[in-house]
Amino acid sequence: MKALHLKQSATEVKMVEVQQLIELIFCILLPPVAILLHGGLDILHLILNIVLCILGYVPGIIHALWYCFFS
Incomplete structure (x- = not known):
C-alpha cells in the first residue's frame, strides 16, 4: 500500500516537472x-x-x- 502511494507521488512530481518545463518554454517563446x-x-x-x-x-x-516561477 505504501509503495503504491510513493509511486503516485513520483508520478505527480513528474507531472509538475513537465508542467514547469512547458511553462519555461512558453516564457521564452511566447511570454503572454x-x-x-x-x-x-x-x-x-x-x-x-x-x-x-x-x-x-x-x-x-x-x-x-x-x-x-517567483511570485
Whole structure:
C-alpha cells in the first residue's frame, strides 16, 4: 500500500516537472501564453506582459519568468 502511494507521488512530481518545463518554454517563446497557462485569466499581468513584449521582448520574458516561477 505504501509503495503504491510513493509511486503516485513520483508520478505527480513528474507531472509538475513537465508542467514547469512547458511553462519555461512558453516564457521564452511566447511570454503572454505562459502567463495564461500559469495564472488563468489574470488580466492585469496578461496586459502588462503584452505591453512589455511590445516595448521590448526581453522585459516580457523577464516578467513571465518572474510571474511563473517567483511570485
